[in-house]
Amino acid sequence: MSSRMQIYEAVRRIPRGRVSTYGDIAKAAGLPGQARQVGYALAALGGETDIPWHRVVNTSGRVSVRTGDRSVEELQRALLRAEGIRFGPADTIDLRRYRHE
DNA sequence: AACCTGACGACGC
DNA sequence: GGCGTCGCCAGGT
Numbered sequence: 001m002s003s004r005m006q007i008y009e010a011v012r013r014i015p016r017g018r019v020s021t022y023g024d025i026a027k028a029a030g031l032p033g034q035a036r037q038v039g040y041a042l043a044a045l046g047g048e049t050d051i052p053w054h055r056v057v058n059t060s061g062r063v064s065v066r067t068g069d070r071s072v073e074e075l076q077r078a079l080l081r082a083e084g085i086r087f088g089p090a091d092t093i094d095l096r097r098y099r100h101e
Numbered sequence: 102a103a104c105c106t107g108a109c110g111a112c113g114c
Numbered sequence: 115g116g117c118g119t120c121g122c123c124a125g126g127t
Contacts, residue, residue: 021109021110022108022109022110023109023110023111026109026110033109033110033121033122033123034109034122034123034124035108035109035110035122036107036108036109036110036122036123036124037109037122037123037124038108038109039107039108039109040107040108040123040124040125041108042108043107043108053108056108057108058108058109058110059109059110059111060110063108064108064109065108066108067106067107067108072108073108076108103127104126104127105125105126105127106124106125106126106127107123107124107125109121109122110120110121110122111119111120111121112118112119112120113117113118113119114116114117114118
């Protein structure tokens, strides 16, 4: 429960126009190796939140696929593009360039 | 208690 | 880079 707060705090630290990965956030939240927990914590956020959930992608530099609802992924890409992040072929982001340490 | 399921990831081919 | 395998762990059946 409290670990979820740690996750949100870490996500909050991602600067605008940059991204981080589930694994990196997990590590930053003191939960190394528990990337999945990050996914669950973000999924638990409703639409109303000030947490920049869209700045979290997987290590492939791509927006993770949700089960069912596919429109959310489009929204995430739109939000990222709005921050100046460019997507390459296959909707891939260049992590070497946008990844936040 | 056993088993299944994910907004994941590292590793070996 | 694609693909299969295994490790991870909270929650729900």
